Amino acid sequence: MQTYLPIAEVSVNAFLLLGLGGLVGILSGMFGVGGGFLITPLLFFIGIPPAVAVATGANQIVASSFSAVLAHFRRRTVDLAMGSVLLTGGLVGSGLGVFVFNYLKSLGQVDLLVRLCYVIFLGVVGALMFVESLNALRKARKAQVGARPPRRPRTLVHALPFKMRFRTSGQYMSVIPPLMIGLAVGVLAAIMGVGGGFIMVPAMIYLLGMPTKVVVGTSLFQIIFVTAFTTMLHATTNQTVDIVLAVYLILGGVIGAQIGTQIGLKLKAEQLRVLLAALVLAVCGKLALELLIQPAELYNLTELGRH
Amino acid sequence: MWRQFALLLLLMFPLAASAQEEVVLGLSSDRVAITTSFDGSEILIFGAVKRETPIPADPLEIVITVAGPSHPVLVRRKANQLGIWVNTDAVEVDAAPSFYAVATTNRWANVLSDTEDLRHKVSIGRAIRSVGAPMEITNAPDFTEALIRIRQKSGLYQMLEGKIALDQQTLFRTAIDMPSDLTEGDYTARIFLTRQGAVVSQYETTINVRKVGLERWLYMLSRQQSILYGLMSLAIAIIAGWGASAAFTMIRNR
Numbered sequence: 258m259q260t261y262l263p264i265a266e267v268s269v270n271a272f273l274l275l276g277l278g279g280l281v282g283i284l285s286g287m288f289g290v291g292g293g294f295l296i297t298p299l300l301f302f303i304g305i306p307p308a309v310a311v312a313t314g315a316n317q318i319v320a321s322s323f324s325a326v327l328a329h330f331r332r333r334t335v336d337l338a339m340g341s342v343l344l345t346g347g348l349v350g351s352g353l354g355v356f357v358f359n360y361l362k363s364l365g366q367v368d369l370l371v372r373l374c375y376v377i378f379l380g381v382v383g384a385l386m387f388v389e390s391l392n393a394l395r396k397a398r399k400a401q402v403g404a405r406p407p408r409r410p411r412t413l414v415h416a417l418p419f420k421m422r423f424r425t426s427g428q429y430m431s432v433i434p435p436l437m438i439g440l441a442v443g444v445l446a447a448i449m450g451v452g453g454g455f456i457m458v459p460a461m462i463y464l465l466g467m468p469t470k471v472v473v474g475t476s477l478f479q480i481i482f483v484t485a486f487t488t489m490l491h492a493t494t495n496q497t498v499d500i501v502l503a504v505y506l507i508l509g510g511v512i513g514a515q516i517g518t519q520i521g522l523k524l525k526a527e528q529l530r531v532l533l534a535a536l537v538l539a540v541c542g543k544l545a546l547e548l549l550i551q552p553a554e555l556y557n558l559t560e561l562g563r564h
Numbered sequence: 565m566w567r568q569f570a571l572l573l574l575l576m577f578p579l580a581a582s583a584q585e586e587v588v589l590g591l592s593s594d595r596v597a598i599t600t601s602f603d604g605s606e607i608l609i610f611g612a613v614k615r616e617t618p619i620p621a622d623p624l625e626i627v628i629t630v631a632g633p634s635h636p637v638l639v640r641r642k643a644n645q646l647g648i649w650v651n652t653d654a655v656e657v658d659a660a661p662s663f664y665a666v667a668t669t670n671r672w673a674n675v676l677s678d679t680e681d682l683r684h685k686v687s688i689g690r691a692i693r694s695v696g697a698p699m700e701i702t703n704a705p706d707f708t709e710a711l712i713r714i715r716q717k718s719g720l721y722q723m724l725e726g727k728i729a730l731d732q733q734t735l736f737r738t739a740i741d742m743p744s745d746l747t748e749g750d751y752t753a754r755i756f757l758t759r760q761g762a763v764v765s766q767y768e769t770t771i772n773v774r775k776v777g778l779e780r781w782l783y784m785l786s787r788q789q790s791i792l793y794g795l796m797s798l799a800i801a802i803i804a805g806w807g808a809s810a811a812f813t814m815i816r817n818r
Contacts, residue, residue: 261602263779264786268744304745316797323805331813333760351673369650485798492794496786500797501600507801511808538717548648558652559638560662 264499273303274505274529276316281506282361282513285318286325287521288458288473288533293318293451293484294379294540295507309499318452318484321510322350324476328518329474336471339423340478342432343439343457347483350443355490358448374449376545378456383537386459397527428467435465445482446454450482455537462530469526585624585754586614587767596742596751596773607771609667609753610737616687620759624733625668625675627756630726630771632663632691633749639707655707659693662747664715667724667738677761684756684763688712689722719743746773771786 260271263530293314300310361370364373422429438460442458461472489495492498498528521529593606609628637660643652666688668675681687692708715721720743726736750770757765775783786793 259601259603261598261600261744261779263775263783266747319798320801320805323802324808325805327806328793328812378584413754421663456756476601483800488801489791490795491788492797493790496790496793498785498786498794498797500782500800503797504800504804507804512802514805515808515812518721521790550649551644552642552649554710554714555642556707556714557642558711558714 260501260505262499262502263314264304264497265305265502267304267306269305271505273317273500275509277303278321278509280326280509281317281515282321282510282515283517283520284513284536285321285477285510286328286514286517286519287518287524288454288529288536292321292454292510294324294449294455294537297451298540298544300502305499305502306497308495308497310501312488312495312497312501313499313502313506315452315484315487315491316498316500318507318512319481319488320503320507321514322452322481322484323515324511325518326477326481326517327475327476330382332474334470335474335478336423337478338421339428339435339461339467339471340475341463342421343442343475344436344479344482346436346439346441347443347446347453347479350445351447351483351486352443353440354447355446356446361448371449372544372548374383374445376541376548378445378449379537379541379544382456382459383534383541385463386530387538389463390527390534392420393527394531397525423467428465430465438464446483447487452484454480455533458533470527473521476500506524520527522526568590583763584615584617585757587757587765588614588753589767589769591753591769591771594769596623596746596771598720598746598748598775599774600778602653602744602746604780605742605746607742609740609755610735613734613736613753613757619733622759624730625670625758626730626736627669627675627729627758628667628728628738628740629752629754629756630663630665630742630766631661631690631691631752632747632773633751633755634659634661636660637711639711641707641710652746655704657692657708657711660711660715661691662749663720663742664688664691664752665722665724666769667727667740668729669728669736670726672725673722675761676756676758676763680758680761684754684766686754686756688716697786700776711793720745721789743771748773748775 258271259268260274277296278353281296281299284295287294296308296314296317300314301307305313326335350561419433420429442453442457442460445456457476457479458472461467461476467475488498524532526553571681584780589609589611592606595604596607609630613624615752637657638654639657640651640653640654642649643654644650666686672687681690683693689708692711716723719741722740724738724740726734730736751773753769753771756763774780779783785796
């Protein structure tokens with residue numbers, strides 16, 4: 258069944274869109290990532306203009322994250338206090354990010370920069386997570402059943418002022434590190450056109466020492482607001498949000514997110530992390546290959562005065 | 565003033581001379597409606613050649629073009645720098661039609677002479693207007709060729725040699741496929757009658773390509789009430805997210 262998308266101005270198969278949305282929704286529910294780093298390249302691949310793909314992807318992420326976060330709320334795996342602190346940093350960061358993006362655009366080569374950003378961040382984050390979670394898996398296998406995990410060492414994170422108690426995460430720490438992380442992720446999110454979950458999740462686990470189960474829900478919570486902000490920004494300035502495309506992706510996505518959350522609850526935290534790391538590395542590899550291998554068509558077109 | 569007058573005379577002359585043969589045209593539709601289920605369209609262009617004098621000895625040939633609205637296009641080329649493929653050079657093509665199809669009754673060389681092509685801008689290469697490339701770009705034609713190649717591959721530019729059926733040098737018909745990713749606008753269909761490569765008569769008409777119904781409403785809303793449109797997109801997202809969550813809870817509790 259073909260559907261013509263009014264803003265993207267292309268005709269695509271509706272079931273393909275539902276499938277794409279569903280796939281990304283499952284991942285979103287499992288890992289607490291918005292899936293922006295997946296949906297945007299996938300939409301490019303089926304022929305949606307990049308500007309529309311980025312903007313509509315953001316809108317789709319709002320829906321799947323909202324659906325998934327409700328499931329996490331019921332399980333009490335959302336740290337609202339931590340989420341709000343991250344979000345405060347995140348919104349300031351995305352405002353800054355848009356400014357940086359426009360500045361880079363005026364210099365040209367913004368496409369390359371976004372791509373390099375993807376490769377570097379996905380590569381570093383993926384590799385770190387992969388190694389760490391494999392080690393954790395190995396240790397968990399060796400350890401006796403019921404053995405208590407060692408206490409986390411006190412780091413710089415615990416020595417800063419403005420301390421706050423985050424009950425759900427079982428943390429008592431300064432608000433400065435989460436604010437800074439939120440800010441940094443916000444900047445990157447705006448430049449790369451994603452929610453930033455794939456950076457936020459490992460940052461919360463490794464830098465803030467939060468338990469993995471809480472991290473996913475909390476990440477989703479703040480992604481909703483960052484992507485909603487991005488959607489509005491795109492809709493009002495570039496008019497590139499395609500609502501018909503969004504509805505198909507959302508329909509697939511919200512169902513996928515529910516399934517994903519169930520799968521996520523059945524898996525061990527370490528297994529979840531290995532899988533997410535593998536996925537991040539796979540996307541990174543694909544993008545890196547595109548930069549390194551000579552493309553079949555050296556030329557590309559940008560229609561001016563539209564989009 | 566005199567130069568303009570001379571130009572006017574020059575322009576009127578071929579028309580006056582060709583009044584002996586005229587095109588009477590029919591279109592399967594002069595309007596293409598882009599609906600939600602739009603999946604490309606085929607336009608039949610048919611007609612007859614009206615004449616009051618006997619048929620001249622030279623064979624009659626026909627060229628039909630259908631052109632979408634023109635936009636400037638930026639063509640970028642990638643090159644390998646420090647091991648990665650980067651967009652390096654860019655040439656702006658001043659005006660390239662979003663869709664362009666040329667159909668003929670015969671092989672191109674037999675249908676239209678180069679001077680006539682230059683005057684009426686019929687062939688795909690001529691329909692694209694590219695004025696100045698930046699000084700440092702030495703092979704600007706490569707960029708225009710790339711534009712044509714990419715759009716031909718996606719069916720937006722079509723060269724249909726010998727695809728017009730012509731009976732008795734009078735009745736002609738052809739079908740032009742328009743792909744599903746059409747842009748809105750006024751498409752112009754031009755019909756040229758030629759003898760020995762020279763245009764003896766021409767006719768022009770417009771085909772309206774418009775989004776209709778829901779497509780039109782959403783498009784206009786996104787342009788004119790962008791805040792409302794953005795809020796609507798978010799509302800749909802939130803409601804769908806909540807709905808799916810609620811539905812799944814119900815299923816599980818049962």
